[in-house]
Amino acid sequence: MKAYGQSxxxxxxxxxxxxxxxRGTGVxxxxxxxxxxxxSFNSGTRGIVHLIGELCYFFGGIDVEKGAQTTLYVATSPELVRVSGKYFSQSKQGKEAPSSKPSYDVAxxxxxWEVSEALIDQSERSHVALAK
Known part of the structure; x- marks a missing residue:
């Protein structure tokens, strides 16, 4: 769960x-x-963790159709045509919501981003070298 939260x-x-x-590109x-x-997210768990997950789904879970509503709203709403860099949550009925406090750390x-770019660059160089 910790790795999931970090991802x-x-x-x-x-x-x-x-x-x-x-910013400024229209995208x-x-x-x-x-x-x-x-x-099926909980299917890979066992024991007490599985039981807790199943109880959470039973009491607080929503079906796939309802879960898709926030995504559909954000992707298609005319009100959001120029909205960027925001966080939306089903718990706010698809409206903008604050994300976690750590998520606002710009540094x-x-x-x-920079580490990811460096890793991608290394991977691309490796693939080119292997292709030669």
Whole structure:
């Protein structure tokens, strides 16, 4: 769960950084949380963790159709045509919401972007070398 949470935070960092980098281009990018959608996400867990996950889904989960509503709203709403660099949540009925406090750390998100670029560059160089 810790790794999952870190990956979601990284996605928000990337969204905010990309929104800054695209400012003024007319391209928009936003992050969202669709809600706790009942899915097979919990299928890889066992024991007490699995039981807790199943209880959370049972009492607080939403179906796939309802989970898609926030994504559809953010992707198609005329009100959001020029909105970029924001976070939306199903719990706010698809409206803008604050993301976690750490997600607003500009230095960390820029560093994550730079490290990712460096890793991609290394990977591309490796692929070119292997192709020769």
């Amino acid at each position: 979601k935070l990284a996605q928000i960092y990337f969204t905010y950084e990309l929104a800054d980098r695209l 928009t990018v936003n992050a969202l949380h669709p809600g706790m959608v009942v899915s 960390i998100r820029r560093r994550l």
